[in-house]
Amino acid sequence: MKSKGAITPLDRQHSYVGRNLSRDKAKRAVNGRGRYTDDITLPRTVHAAFVRSPYAHAMITDIDVDIAKAEEGVVLVMTGAELKELCTGPWVGTLSVFPTMKTAPQYPMAVDRACWQGEPVVMVVANSRAAAEDAAELVSITYKELPVVAHKETALEKNSNLVHPDLKDNLAYEKVIDTGDVGEAFAGADHVVEATFDFGRHTAVSLEPRAILASFEKDTEELTIYTSSQTPHMFQAIIARTLGLPEHKCRVVAPFVGGSFGLKIHSFGDEFAATAASLKLGRPVKFIADRLESFLTDIHARENTVTGKMAVSSQGKIEALEIDILSGVGAYSQYPRTSVFEANQILNITGGPYKHQNYKARMRVAYMNKVPTSQYRAVGHPIGNSVGEALVDLAAEKIGMDPVEIRRRNIMEDNSYPRTTASGIEVADMSHQKCLETLVERMKYDDLVQERNSLRAEGIFRGIGIAAFIKGTAPGPAGYYGAGGAPIASQDAATVKIEPSGNIICAVGVTDQGQGVDTVMQQITAGAVGVLPEMVRVIEGDTDATPYGGGTYASRATAIGGEATYQAALALRAELLRLAGALLQREPETLDIIDGNVVDLGTENIRMPLAEIGRIGHFQVAELPNDIQPQLSHTKRFRLNDALYIFTNGIHGAYVEVDCDTGFITLLKQWVVEDCGRVINPILADEQVRGGSVQGIGGALYEHCIYDDQAQLLNGSLIDYLVPMASEMPDIDVAHVQTHTGVSELGSKGVGESGTGASPAVVMNAVNDAISPFEAKVTVQPMTPDVLLKALNRI
Amino acid sequence: MAYDFLDIKLIVNGEQVSARVPARMHLVDFLRMELELTGSHLGCEHGICGACSVRVDGVVVRGCLVLAAQCDGSDVLTIEGLSESKEVVDLQNTFVERNAMQCGFCTPGMLMTAAELLAKNDKMARNEIREFMSGNFCRCTGYHAIIDAIEITMEARREEERS
Amino acid sequence: MKAAKFKYIRPSSLDEAINLLSDFGEEARILAGGQSLLPTLNMRLSQPKVLIDINRLDELQGISHEGKHIRIGALTRHVDIAESDLITENIPLISEAIEYVAHVAVRNRGTFGGSVALADPAAEMPACTLALQGTLVVEGPNGRRQIRADDFFHDLYETARAPEEILVEVQLPIRRSGESFAFMELSRRKGDYAMAGLACKATFQDNRFLSVRLVYFGTELKPTLGENVMSQLEGREWSETLAEKVIASLEDDLDPVDNLQGSAAMKLHLQKVLTKRTLAEVVQRLGNV
CATH class of the missing domain: 3.30.465.10 (Uridine Diphospho-n-acetylenolpyruvylglucosamine Reductase; domain 3)
Known part of the structure; x- marks a missing residue:
């Protein structure tokens, strides 16, 4: 690896890295020319709809599909048992890195038992979605209700009802880590603070729901799938395995993807059923989840209760941290990842910014008769950060220290890396101190404190929140997805090639869902090769056209895919200089490439346009010496070595006002300073942070999948499930500290989850600051008026 | 009497259209499936998200909460027609420059709503813009950039008016 | 989700609409703005046989x-x-x-x-x-x-x-001289239906309420008059203490139920807060009438 701070091609004056470049997809989107899965209809396309279990737990004793089958326009009715026959075997959502974890095997549709409300039981395929829904209403299913596990608090009790009797209990996984001497640290502590925190279940609500159009050619056994996915290659692998198809004959295309946030890295039974229908019918089958079934069947996340305890000295030194996590998941562990991962992340990152050496954490994960939970943006971090940062504030309050000051004293020093956190994860290239001081400056913290204090005297209750964070981005092969055994690529690849015209094609395994992944690769390629950005076209989201990669998840696209692109582009650049040297009879080292022209290094006198090399390299190869075989196309892969992640860090600030009579919270302003390493495109990075922050705010204030005692979802529509809208959201000030990661030459880390990961923490801390005159504390999210008023003892 | 199917005639994006539609078909399904105007999106079909916003007889409406049959004789404008008209080309350019969208699924609806905002107002406080736009859900941006883009466009139009 | 099948008809006169409504009886629904009806149709929560579109009357x-x-x-x-x-x-x-x-x-x-x-x-x-x-x-x-x-x-x-x-x-x-109004509502987000709300009309003389009408919404099964509170206000001299005193009797006027937005206790509390605020506001406005 190059030493940090070395000048690379990206740092040159002519590089397009670090500049704002508009996204081509944005140009299409504003004209209504985005092309999402539902916008694609092939000849003879038919449409799937599902009959779903109305019960959270029930035996399916009888299914009568005769009337539905006879309806006009219906081409296929398939039960879960029939679909099972088309599958090679069940899904088992475990990873070997969680050795004692257990889960029940699962088929894409319920076979004889439904384990959550909304689980698909029968699929109806008809010539329109409306007709499929009409016929679905005519399917008659007899259920025998079974006892329901609806609350994680009682799911692990000895006499609890069981989600899967075969598993003997509802415990999916338990893990304890214990470093240092927590017992002694608490026993000898000047002060101990503790609290229990409760986090409601919520869900991704991508505006474009899950979508698939599967088209099987019976004659050639070729399957083409258009689907709203973050991970086309993973989807290809899973679909081939599940339905017993040759992988190389399955093409998966992710066209425009209308938001994903982790939702679209999973396998959902509906999509597999629709694909199986296409296999059976030899016709294109489309399934577009509607909003109601999205709420019922998309993965949920975040349902956790965490008890936390922190020991602190009178001088403000954090001595020890102990947490106990109870995580409530769904009826199955979500394949091909797992549902225990969220709790594991909480365990990994809570208290992560701080230097304490004593840490004990236990996680227990309980199955319930609810829709499976899994990875939603910033997995576990909103919870771990909320818990850790709330405890830091409690400690500060206990010893009468300013929340900024206590953090200043405990965060890891910027010159202290690499090092290991108390939870045992290795971190490097972080900048907590610089981020904190930048935040204090941008917030005008002292002025804000003064304003808050003077308004408080007038009966206006404002609060300031601070929340530092670490964030695991770009998971490596040593961790969950490589060593864990799932068919999920933790490496990624890029092919960069020159066309006869001299323009450049860059094909990548990572995918874009609006973050601007394609634009970022365009800039890296342009910068590394030495061409104008408009000379580069990026191809992503098509297994036929891109090298094999993991896709986009866990803030990995730029960190992993970006480095692969950079290396592939450098390889092409090196070859272009060699070719130019041969043609110009010059040493390649004396040449450079700037804005698409080969120039003399230093003087920048133009010697030859790249178009000339493209032309010669493809057509007039005879002009080249015989010992040169032009390659013109370079594929490079990039993987992390033994690091679990590239960890990033940052800090949020928030300013809120609480109406203590009504319990209503107004967000006045939020600030984020984060360190994602090298920023390729500042405006894209900023908007990742802003959008992510608002998703975090959603969880902190509004979003909640509310279930009753029979595990029935009560608010599964956008009418009752509240998402953040424009009126209530604050302006968000964003700044970046750029400490390049040493694991790649590009130096970029992930940025996509730095908003979401700490936003709930900072808002909760600000709210608690606002209501501190009443000696009240809020430890429940979402922080609804009901929650606030109870905390304030008003009701 | 009452009909299962209706013959309708309407103007869509300036063009005369005749069609026979099922009574139950809402306007956006008609636009998307019959006319292949896929720029209007369905995000909820219960009138909350605003992704389906289109202009009917001069005002922005939820396309999922109007039946195609009701639009017999109406003048309908979708994002495709709005774009071709250049009415908000400045706003569209600013959306791109300011990166006021990510996945783009909400964008046509946002622009249809913002077009009405710009047509009705030449000066608004930032929070008033937020309120006007509060019926359109964006999951990606956090809204800040969208509000910026509208504010920038409104200011630029005012500047132009002055000069 | 797509609406279940229904028939559609657009009468050209009110008489025709009324005749259609009589003919179809409970199978028909009137389609006016449709902003509440169509969501229920699109979710198949309601499946009328006929929609009578009165929009062009x-x-x-x-x-x-x-x-x-x-x-x-x-x-x-x-x-x-x-x-x-x-x-x-x-x-x-x-x-x-x-x-x-x-x-x-x-x-x-x-x-x-x-x-x-x-x-x-x-x-x-x-x-x-x-x-x-x-x-x-x-x-x-x-x-x-x-x-x-x-x-x-x-x-x-x-x-x-x-x-x-x-x-x-x-x-x-039409508003008469001496009348004043105030309206307050709490909703989680701009434009949402109310969690609690209060519409108030009042007349005032010599710092006393001559008449006051308080209608509560968002917490009951229907818009509801706060009759006990109203009767305790009428004829009384305004003070914040009076407001504080009368809101206790709101418990006799309202009977909220728990729902997705929060507990009955929260709703009653919010209506009390709104009552105080609305009365203070209306009195202040009366001073400016």
Whole structure:
């Protein structure tokens, strides 16, 4: 690896890295020319709809599909048992890195038992979605209700009802880590603070729901799938395995993807059923989840209760941290990842910014008769950060220290890396101190404190929140997805090639869902090769056209895919200089490439346009010496070595006002300073942070999948499930500290989850600051008026 | 009497259209499936998200909460027609420059709503813009950039008016 | 989800609409603005056989000044209410409240009459109509009749309108000198239905309430008069202590239930807070009348 701070091609004056470049997809989107899965209809396309279990737990004793089958326009009715026959075997959502974890095997549709409300039981395929829904209403299913596990608090009790009797209990996984001497640290502590925190279940609500159009050619056994996915290659692998198809004959295309946030890295039974229908019918089958079934069947996340305890000295030194996590998941562990991962992340990152050496954490994960939970943006971090940062504030309050000051004293020093956190994860290239001081400056913290204090005297209750964070981005092969055994690529690849015209094609395994992944690769390629950005076209989201990669998840696209692109582009650049040297009879080292022209290094006198090399390299190869075989196309892969992640860090600030009579919270302003390493495109990075922050705010204030005692979802529509809208959201000030990661030459880390990961923490801390005159504390999210008023003892 | 199917005639994006539609078909399904105007999106079909916003007889409406049959004789404008008209080309350019969208699924609806905002107002406080736009859900941006883009466009139009 | 099948018909006169409604009976639903009806159809929560689209009935349009009241045709869109000078000048409570109704696209389509006829317990316009002691004009096979707002709202989505009748117009009395109004609502997000809300009309003399009308919405099954609170205010000299005292009796007027937005206790509490704030506001405005 190059030493940090070395000048690379990206740092040159002519590089397009670090500049704002508009996204081509944005140009299409504003004209209504985005092309999402539902916008694609092939000849003879038919449409799937599902009959779903109305019960959270029930035996399916009888299914009568005769009337539905006879309806006009219906081409296929398939039960879960029939679909099972088309599958090679069940899904088992475990990873070997969680050795004692257990889960029940699962088929894409319920076979004889439904384990959550909304689980698909029968699929109806008809010539329109409306007709499929009409016929679905005519399917008659007899259920025998079974006892329901609806609350994680009682799911692990000895006499609890069981989600899967075969598993003997509802415990999916338990893990304890214990470093240092927590017992002694608490026993000898000047002060101990503790609290229990409760986090409601919520869900991704991508505006474009899950979508698939599967088209099987019976004659050639070729399957083409258009689907709203973050991970086309993973989807290809899973679909081939599940339905017993040759992988190389399955093409998966992710066209425009209308938001994903982790939702679209999973396998959902509906999509597999629709694909199986296409296999059976030899016709294109489309399934577009509607909003109601999205709420019922998309993965949920975040349902956790965490008890936390922190020991602190009178001088403000954090001595020890102990947490106990109870995580409530769904009826199955979500394949091909797992549902225990969220709790594991909480365990990994809570208290992560701080230097304490004593840490004990236990996680227990309980199955319930609810829709499976899994990875939603910033997995576990909103919870771990909320818990850790709330405890830091409690400690500060206990010893009468300013929340900024206590953090200043405990965060890891910027010159202290690499090092290991108390939870045992290795971190490097972080900048907590610089981020904190930048935040204090941008917030005008002292002025804000003064304003808050003077308004408080007038009966206006404002609060300031601070929340530092670490964030695991770009998971490596040593961790969950490589060593864990799932068919999920933790490496990624890029092919960069020159066309006869001299323009450049860059094909990548990572995918874009609006973050601007394609634009970022365009800039890296342009910068590394030495061409104008408009000379580069990026191809992503098509297994036929891109090298094999993991896709986009866990803030990995730029960190992993970006480095692969950079290396592939450098390889092409090196070859272009060699070719130019041969043609110009010059040493390649004396040449450079700037804005698409080969120039003399230093003087920048133009010697030859790249178009000339493209032309010669493809057509007039005879002009080249015989010992040169032009390659013109370079594929490079990039993987992390033994690091679990590239960890990033940052800090949020928030300013809120609480109406203590009504319990209503107004967000006045939020600030984020984060360190994602090298920023390729500042405006894209900023908007990742802003959008992510608002998703975090959603969880902190509004979003909640509310279930009753029979595990029935009560608010599964956008009418009752509240998402953040424009009126209530604050302006968000964003700044970046750029400490390049040493694991790649590009130096970029992930940025996509730095908003979401700490936003709930900072808002909760600000709210608690606002209501501190009443000696009240809020430890429940979402922080609804009901929650606030109870905390304030008003009701 | 009452009909299962209706013959309708309407103007869509300036063009005369005749069609026979099922009574139950809402306007956006008609636009998307019959006319292949896929720029209007369905995000909820219960009138909350605003992704389906289109202009009917001069005002922005939820396309999922109007039946195609009701639009017999109406003048309908979708994002495709709005774009071709250049009415908000400045706003569209600013959306791109300011990166006021990510996945783009909400964008046509946002622009249809913002077009009405710009047509009705030449000066608004930032929070008033937020309120006007509060019926359109964006999951990606956090809204800040969208509000910026509208504010920038409104200011630029005012500047132009002055000069 | 797509709506289940239904038939559609667009009558060209009110008479025709009423005849159709009689013919089809309970199988038919009136389609006005459709902003509440269509979501229930698209979710298949309601599956009528026939929709009778009254949107093009001229008889039901318009806002006009008629004697001592303003007539609002049932099909008047929310946007037209918001932009009407007649309303702003003569019925300030409605002008104030309309700002809380939904969002621009829904206001462009949703109708005043549809909102009042549906009688959603958390909606603004039914509460205002009751606060203002408006008159609802319905027409059915037996002709036209007038219903006082006080007699109109019966229970959850149940009103005095018979199934074969159509709400034609609402008459709202023009503000009289000495009257003041205030409107407050709490919703989690701009444009959402109310978690708690209060529409108030009052007259005042020598620092005493001559009359006061308080209509609560968002917490009950229908817009509800706070009669106990009202009776304790009337004739009394205004003070914040009085407000503090009277809100205790709100418990006799209201009986909220737990729902997705929060507990009954929270709702009652919020209505008490709104009562204090609304009374203070209306008194302050009365000082400026």
